[in-house]
Amino acid sequence: MKDYYKILELEFGADILAVKKAYRRLALKYHPDKNKEPNAAQKFIEITEAYEVLRDPLKKSEYDRLYQAYFRTTAQDQYSEQSYEQTYKRKQQEWADFGREKAEECSSIPFEEFAKRLLKEISVGASYIPNAIAILFVGGGAIGMLTFLPNAFEDGGGLGLSLLLMIVGLGYLAYRLFLVAQADYKEERKRKILNNK
Amino acid sequence: MEGLVLLVVFGGIAFAIAHFLGRKRQIGFGWSFFFCLFLSPIGGFITTMLSRKYYDPNPEPSKSKKVWGWILIVNFSLSALGPLMRLGSGNGDATALNALFMAIGFIGLGYYLIELSKGKNFNTEALTKTDE
Numbered sequence: 001m002k003d004y005y006k007i008l009e010l011e012f013g014a015d016i017l018a019v020k021k022a023y024r025r026l027a028l029k030y031h032p033d034k035n036k037e038p039n040a041a042q043k044f045i046e047i048t049e050a051y052e053v054l055r056d057p058l059k060k061s062e063y064d065r066l067y068q069a070y071f072r073t074t075a076q077d078q079y080s081e082q083s084y085e086q087t088y089k090r091k092q093q094e095w096a097d098f099g100r101e102k103a104e105e106c107s108s109i110p111f112e113e114f115a116k117r118l119l120k121e122i123s124v125g126a127s128y129i130p131n132a133i134a135i136l137f138v139g140g141g142a143i144g145m146l147t148f149l150p151n152a153f154e155d156g157g158g159l160g161l162s163l164l165l166m167i168v169g170l171g172y173l174a175y176r177l178f179l180v181a182q183a184d185y186k187e188e189r190k191r192k193i194l195n196n197k
Numbered sequence: 198m199e200g201l202v203l204l205v206v207f208g209g210i211a212f213a214i215a216h217f218l219g220r221k222r223q224i225g226f227g228w229s230f231f232f233c234l235f236l237s238p239i240g241g242f243i244t245t246m247l248s249r250k251y252y253d254p255n256p257e258p259s260k261s262k263k264v265w266g267w268i269l270i271v272n273f274s275l276s277a278l279g280p281l282m283r284l285g286s287g288n289g290d291a292t293a294l295n296a297l298f299m300a301i302g303f304i305g306l307g308y309y310l311i312e313l314s315k316g317k318n319f320n321t322e323a324l325t326k327t328d329e
Contacts, residue, residue: 130218137239138243177246184250
């Protein structure tokens with residue numbers, strides 16, 4: 001049985017996020033357009049096959065059950081020998097075909113384009129502490145001002161309106177700060193992945 | 198005496214923000230320090246944080262930044278006239294000086310935005326290294 005976790009250099013049971021990270025790292029390393037080693041194309045197919053199975057929650061749970069039945073003797077009672085063989089062979093062929101098809105599709109794309117597509121999927125968060133402080137500061141200011149808004153409108157329209165403008169301004173500033181943090185985070189992740197760090 | 202202490206504290210905070218944050222961003226040390234001094238450390242900190250950490254060598258020209266830059270320059274140049282006249286006639290007080298200080302900060306911000314709209318990199322040294 002193919003050990004997809006091992007192919008992706010992961011421990012059994014790794015979650016989908018870890019699978020995606022490992023795939024990004026390895027696929028960028030072994031893409032045939034970039035890596036000219038003789039076994040790179042074969043390795044790329046294996047990586048793609050493993051990824052296509054482990055990234056899908058349904059396929060992953062199916063594979064995990066088969067994996068346990070095959071590699072872990074304690075779980076073997078869940079499957080009888082015969083049913084295991086039948087299920088495994090059928091699934092294995094199906095996954096291998098699908099993986100090969102996907103790998104061929106990805107191999108035909110130039111490396112730059114492939115990297116661009118792959119890195120597009122990066123989930124983004126504003127993780128920088130200084131950025132987070134600035135966002136909290138500005139966002140907190142806007143929220144704080146909101147509490148004064150009803151009283152400001154009672155006292156007179158002018159004060160309420162200027163307060164409202166300030167809230168909108170601060171809110172927009174917080175949003176811009178978030179966008180900058182997001183863009184920087186994305187760029188940093190891209191660079192790390194492309195440099196295989 | 199109180200003013201001097203405040204200036205030293207503000208200067209220290211401004212230097213820290215410019216050194217630890219501004220130096221690594223597109224804004225650079227100089228502009229970050231300028232904004233921290235003239236727009237208060239909070240204003241400077243937010244402006245520094247609004248600057249990108251990674252420089253895009255082919256940025257899209259931004260019309261809105263240019264427009265905002267000119268609005269700031271025109272508006273605060275006019276608003277600086279009042280405090281300037283008060284200071285010139287010898288009736289200047291701390292409020293007039295503060296207003297002038299703030300106006301200089303915002304005029305600087307306007308100029309910075311106009312330059313930014315052209316895609317200028319204010320921190321060539323640090324960001325070129327990162328891009329390599």
